[in-house]
Amino acid sequence: MISPEHPPVPSRRSWLLVAALLGPGLAGATPPPGVPGEVLARTAAQAPASDTEPRAPTREELARYTWLSKDARIRPLEAAVPPPEGYTRVGVEAGTFAAWLRGLPLRAPGTPVLHFKGGQVLPADDARLAAVAELDIGTANLQQCADSVIRLHAEWLWAANQKERIAYRFTSGHLASWTKYASGERARISGSKVTWVKSAAADSSRGAFRAYLDLVFMYAGTLSLEGAKGRPTKDDVRPGDFFVLGGSPGHAVLVLDVAADAGGRRVALLGQGFMPAQDFHILSGGGDTGPWFPLETDAVATPFWKPFPWTSLRRFP
Structure with a gap:
């Protein structure tokens, strides 16, 4: 079993406080001190109140995410993780992998990352962790x-x-x-x-x-x-692409979503499994854009691996 050394855990960020405030029923609410009103307005528009708290999956979600149990309590990714202030999610076509990932079911806030034997890998309050997907791992050390x-x-x-x-x-x-x-x-x-x-x-x-x-x-x-033949460029990155550095061990992270501001600057949500086999989870970038990672750099740095150069970006056919 390989257990790469984890980097030091950074301090908690102010975006977590903002996220805690962005709960249901915010439409028309008076923003607390230090939280711009447009943040509340945008979040209320993008994330219906019924989707910001864990709930049972709908019939459509059970058909789209077929591993789900009807007894699960979930939050769709798009509702649970709004883009940073001033950013808007990029357009995606209905029915695509990108659109499907936006509805990825997440577990309740405060969920830790567990490995395939049920032990804790990351505590729920780890600053490098944004959310945990509602996705089974299996009982063997395989789904890394x-x-x-x-x-x-x-x-x-x-x-x-x-x-x-x-x-x-x-x-x-x-x-x-x-x-x-x-x-x-x-x-x-x-x-x-x-x-x-x-x-x-x-x-x-x-x-x-x-x-x-x-x-x-x-x-x-x-x-x-x-070895995937799809080699998108930095300017063409979209949800469903992935960064991969091959090796034994190597690492891969999946681009779950992309957002852009009025100036064309983009950020991405990144998710990963890891060693040993463990819950798939959304990473947190640790900067001013909360869990979203800036894409205007020469390489994309994540908390658990060396930076991914743009030449490591791949796309499924």
Whole structure:
């Protein structure tokens, strides 16, 4: 088990106080001292009161985020994490991975990050932590950083009924497709050689899909993602892209959302899984833009890894 050294925890930031104040029923409220009225107005418009507090998932959300339990208590990402003052979320097309990520269900405020055995990795008040996703990890040490990126992309394709597009490469370069796995074929691995053999009954159930993902998690990683052909530029970054530095260990973070101000300056929400396998969580940038990370720099610095150069930005096909 690899446990990279964590950097010192920075002090708590004033944006947390503002976030605490931006609760339901703010439309028309008098802003507290030091909180601009336009912050309240914008937040009230972007995040309906019913979505700022944990609630049961809607029928639509259960269909879009198919791992959810009807008993879960969630907050959609877009409502729970408003953009910084003066920024507006960039436009995204309906039905895309980017739009799907904006509704990603989050757990209640004050939730810590737990690893796959149930132990705490990050306390709820860690200044580097903005929120925790309502997403299962599994019971093995598999769903780490690259795996979490793959998991979310695969879940979107599954919910969007684009199952024929679910396919990811092992570190060896061999392609593992869901359609092949669902037909009953299984990977037979010998060293760096991978062959697919018909050895199971056809099964396209949700349970089989999770078993397929665990197989991908076992044999894929940051080196797999680093080989992705989509290479967006700094000026073209959008939700659903990811930064990846391949290695053993390497690391990957997912761009969950992007916002821009009137001058064209952009910020992003970034999320990650990590080692050991643990809850997928939204990182906090620790600056004036709260949990949002500035994108006008030569490299994007995150709290748990060395800075990601723009040449490390990738996009799924």
